[in-house]
Amino acid sequence: MFTGIIEAVGTIKAINVNAQGARLVIDTNSLDMSDVKLGDSIATNGICLTVVDFDNGKGNGSYSADVSNETLQRTGFANYQVGSKVNLEKAMLASTRFGGHMVSGHVDGVSEILAINNNGNSIEYWLSMPSDLAHYIAEKGSVTIDGTSLTVNALAEESSKGSFRLTIVPHTVKETIFAQYQVGSKVNIEVDLIARYLERLLTKSNEDDQAPTSNVTESMLLKAGFIK
Known part of the structure; x- marks a missing residue:
């Protein structure tokens, strides 16, 4: 989970295309990598990517992440090239100040x-x-x-x-x-993440007419002040 508050601007250092998609290497520039571990998530231009390798030694740090063909097709990554600048944000902590809004890192x-x-x-x-x-x-x-x-x-x-x-x-x-x-x-x-889940709650299942519907109604949300 992320907040949408960008921590640094990174640079794509390498793009290695393979049958499963691509592996990216990102120079993190000013992003603090001292607390990054393998398997951590870093939002890269809004896409939640898993760190599979990283370097937080002297100078600018860097990390590598795999991008699936699905991600390449559904996002702007297919248009990126070596040297492209990207927004970076590490996954939020429970103690993080919530300056933006709830961001999943799942591009629509x-x-x-x-x-x-x-x-x-x-x-x-x-x-x-x-x-x-x-x-x-x-x-x-x-x-x-x-x-x-x-x-x-x-x-x-x-x-x-x-x-x-x-x-x-x-x-x-x-x-x-x-x-x-x-x-x-x-x-x-x-x-907005909340908008997507509200739609899901308010929509009846099209697959099974007998499926129980949610007790959450539009009038209930209106009365509670969630919608106007």
């Missing part, structure tokens, strides 16, 4: 940056809204872009595909890979 799809506009000292990014994820994306709700926890500021659903806007402050631009994005850039997107 890929979004495209449609427009970039300056607004005062901030930058507005309009991103495409994949049709199968649109109902999870709400104004003032949370979304994860390449591992960064962000707030959706506006929706534009009049187009056939729909889009949403993010307003990025200078600190976020400095501490993440947002500065390298251009119109047309592809980014990993993970929708």
